[in-house]
Amino acid sequence: MLNVSNINTFIGRKKIIKDVSFQVNPGSIVGLIGPNGAGKTTIMKTILGLTKFTGTISVEDKTVTENNHAALTRVGALIEHPAIYPFLTGLENLKLYSLDEADMNKVVSMLKMDAYINTKSKGYSMGMKQKLGIAIALLNKPQLVILDEPMNGLDIEATILIRKIIKQYAAQGSAFLISSHVLGELQKVMTNVLLITEGKIIVDEPIDEFNRGSRQQYHLLTEDMPETEKLFVENQIPVTKSDDYLVISRELSDQVQDLLYSHHIRLVELSPQGLSFEQTVVSLLQQQRRQSHEN
Incomplete structure (x- = not known):
């Protein structure tokens, strides 16, 4: 049409x-x-x-x-x-x-x-x-x-x-x-x-x-959250906070687990969280802005 x-x-x-x-x-x-x-x-x-x-x-x-x-x-x-x-x-x-x-x-x-x-x-x-x-x-x-x-x-x-x-x-x-x-x-x-x-x-x-395809994020909890946050910043892994948890995108879950393991930080919880349509849109826009600034 x-x-x-x-x-x-x-x-x-x-x-x-x-x-x-x-x-x-x-x-x-x-x-x-x-x-x-x-x-x-x-x-x-x-x-x-x-x-x-x-x-x-x-x-x-x-x-x-x-x-x-x-x-x-x-x-x-x-x-x-x-x-x-x-x-x-x-x-x-x-x-x-x-x-x-x-x-x-x-x-x-x-x-x-x-x-x-x-x-x-x-x-x-x-x-x-x-x-x-x-x-x-x-x-x-x-x-x-x-x-x-x-x-x-x-x-x-x-x-x-x-x-x-x-x-x-x-x-x-x-x-x-x-x-x-x-x-x-x-x-x-x-x-x-x-x-x-x-x-x-x-x-x-x-x-x-x-x-x-793009609605899953993960809530992450470790035994040492301050050290985890520091590690993510050093490795440029984008995260947001939600109560006591850190929130990461689904596609980063494997990379994050490997990183925590290599630095001997024990993972307590990694649970998938559904996002609303609006939250998904906001998340994609934020991701695009980060990529634009990096380029």
Whole structure:
């Protein structure tokens, strides 16, 4: 559905997006996550042909360029703030983009906007405006939907509704690229994880694989914890503290055991600990920062 290959995006002379490549397949819900300033919104704008870039972007095998948006006819998007004309009603705003009245009415009903859709949008709450922006993105049966922070300003009921609608559209073959800081909500819908930091993709994998592969850390306890900490610092082994334990990543467990053994420090406990999705993301970002500083 969407193919992004070796994209570099510049703002002035500064490279914001660095050699980014990924795909979004029909029916998939790809979560684009990362810290503030990582480049999430810039990637979305680049896909929509709104910024200068090098590399290639194609939607349904049609090439997107900065000056030619013909490839985007079946793409719906909500980037940053909804593009709403305040002195038009919600329905009049939708009519500006709609090619199919029956589909438009269905979207209004599905999003439960009937009660206020005929009032001027200048009086809408933040949540109502956000729903209208999402409605615009879902018009005309899009094959690819790009949503930047879609849960902004939504109450719990509306958030659950949007989640359900995203899954419905995906089940019918629509592809989604969604960024959000509300990782718990995104985790409930996404099928694939794209983790970005400093303009680079550092994780691109299915959510099941992500959960299996990088969630294990180990709690470590020895007979001489001060000496153990000193030893780890000397050998540049990254650790964090949790109560009386030191926490190490799974891939370092063998190296750590060998190191302790060679220095005659007795291991009392080495137990695997499951991480939440958010903790895993934070751990990967910290690891990437350490590698960047070392390089």
